[in-house]
Amino acid sequence: MKTSDFYYDLPKELIAQDPLEDRSSSRLMAVHWRSGRIEHKKFTDIIDYIRPGDCLVRNNTKVIPARLFGVKEDTGAAVELLLLKRRQQDVWETLVKPGRKARTGARLIFGEGLLRGEIVDVLTDGNRLIQFHYDGIFEEILDELGQMPLPPYITHKLEDKNRYQTVYAKYEGSAAAPTAGLHFTDNLLRQIAEQGVETAYVTLHVGLGTFRPVKADNLSEHHMHSEYYEVTKEAADKINSAKAAGGRIICVGTTSCRTVESAADENGIVRPGCGNTEIFIYPGYRFQVLDCLITNFHLPESTLVMLVSALAGRENVLAAYEEAVKERYRFFSFGDAMFIQ
Numbered sequence: 001m002k003t004s005d006f007y008y009d010l011p012k013e014l015i016a017q018d019p020l021e022d023r024s025s026s027r028l029m030a031v032h033w034r035s036g037r038i039e040h041k042k043f044t045d046i047i048d049y050i051r052p053g054d055c056l057v058r059n060n061t062k063v064i065p066a067r068l069f070g071v072k073e074d075t076g077a078a079v080e081l082l083l084l085k086r087r088q089q090d091v092w093e094t095l096v097k098p099g100r101k102a103r104t105g106a107r108l109i110f111g112e113g114l115l116r117g118e119i120v121d122v123l124t125d126g127n128r129l130i131q132f133h134y135d136g137i138f139e140e141i142l143d144e145l146g147q148m149p150l151p152p153y154i155t156h157k158l159e160d161k162n163r164y165q166t167v168y169a170k171y172e173g174s175a176a177a178p179t180a181g182l183h184f185t186d187n188l189l190r191q192i193a194e195q196g197v198e199t200a201y202v203t204l205h206v207g208l209g210t211f212r213p214v215k216a217d218n219l220s221e222h223h224m225h226s227e228y229y230e231v232t233k234e235a236a237d238k239i240n241s242a243k244a245a246g247g248r249i250i251c252v253g254t255t256s257c258r259t260v261e262s263a264a265d266e267n268g269i270v271r272p273g274c275g276n277t278e279i280f281i282y283p284g285y286r287f288q289v290l291d292c293l294i295t296n297f298h299l300p301e302s303t304l305v306m307l308v309s310a311l312a313g314r315e316n317v318l319a320a321y322e323e324a325v326k327e328r329y330r331f332f333s334f335g336d337a338m339f340i341q
Contacts, residue, residue: 001283003214003222005314006305008321016334017156019163024185027329027336031320033312038323043183046294049339050250052196055242057235057260058252059178060201062169064139065146065161070110070117077101079108081117081130082149083142084175084208085228090132091120095208102128111145139172149175149208151333153299164333173205173228179333180253180295198247200238204229204259204277214301219282224303227255230274231263239270239289248291248341254298254307257281257290264288282306283314292341297324297331312340 020026028046030039041048050056066083079102082095096102096119108117114134121129134141148164158164166181167189193199209225216222239249239260251257262277263270268288280303293311298304309317320338329336 001219001314003217003219003301006302006309006318007300008318008325010300010325010331014325014328014331014335015153016330016332016336017154019158019182019334022185023167023183024188026183029320029324029329029336029338031312031316031338031340033316033340036316036319038320040327043337044188046339047188047191047195049292049341050192050195050197051248053198053242053245053247054250055198055200055239055247056192056250056252057200057202057239057256058166058168058181058184059204059206059256059259060166060168060170061174061178061203061205061255062172063148063164063174063177063206064172065142066149066175067147068110068115068142068145069147070108070115072101073107073109073116081108081110082175082208083146084127085205086173087129090138092130092132093123094128094130095126096128096130099126099128111141115141115145151176153332154334168201170201171203171205173203175208176206177333178204178206178253178255180256180337182334183294183337184252198238198242200235202229202231202235202256202259202263204255206255213299214303214306219280219306222280222303224278224280226276226278227258228274229259229262229277231259231270231272233272236263236270236272243268243289249289250292250294251290252294254293254295254304257293257307260289261287280306281310283310285310287311292339295338295340296333296335297321297329297338299332308338308340 028041068081080097085093117130
């Protein structure tokens with residue numbers, strides 16, 4: 001298949017720039033992909049689609065304020081840094097702008113010296129490894145100096161950092177939010193639990209690759225970015241038990257989907273463990289675990305649109321997106337949601 005097979009035309013004004021005041025007041029498009037039927041609902045109506053015995057899988061990663069602004073020590077030139085992945089305790093893989101002069105040995109200063117860094121290596125993909133130096137606790141310094149790494153298509157300033165976190169975010173490590181989970185409130189989660197729906201928490205730290213375009217014309221030539229995931233024994237047991245009892249596995253977001261599919265064996269049994277996954281799901285993929293998906297509307301020609309198409313079919317997904325544009329749904333990270341079953 002070609003990357004261009006997953007293109008659709010999106011008016012820029014439909015890209016959501018700000019989160020809604022009430023998380024769960026977003027719209028919900030329910031896509032019944034086998035019949036092609038589409039329903040237009042509110043997100044709170046998700047409780048009408050989830051049945052007792054189902055298992056809702058959520059990604060409890062927490063976004064770190066990974067964008068830092070500083071200067072080069074020798075010239076005072078402005079520099080922007082995006083933390084991508086912790087390699088060692090104080091060594092991070094980063095994206096540096098401007099990168100052309102960010103050579104090995106360059107020293108960077110953030111917060112007037114509160115945090116200092118030295119570029120110790122330039123990787124083949126252009127990312128930099130930076131060794132940080134500081135007094136105190138790194139996470140506290142980052143919280144003081146850093147900004148949330150919003151996607152490039154969001155140009156408005158985020159007033160409340162917590163609005164780019166799910167209400168169940170727990171383990172720090174993501175450079176981007178698992179945005180399908182942003183629609184849930186504590187009250188809605190309580191209602192779902194009261195219906196007899198099980199919840200399994202998995203962790204996948206979302207990387208910058210989520211926003212990188214697919215450059216290969218042929219999908220088979222695209223190489224996915226690597227992301228760290230973890231599935232506890234408790235989560236694996238919940239998922240496997242629900243599946244064995246005839247319940248559906250409903251993943252909240254593509255990151256939860258990629259996690260359980262990465263952790264599953266050839267028989268569809270989810271195994272506890274941790275590691276890095278580069279799984280690329282596109283049409284032709286046979287899902288081992290997932291039955292239904294709650295997800296946002298994704299960028300044209302992105303790996304996320306391809307994953308959704310693997311579940312619902314490319315024609316169905318593009319038809320649903322065309323309907324969403326017609327009905328003026330809000331797109332991308334702060335936008336509306338889909339439920340695919």
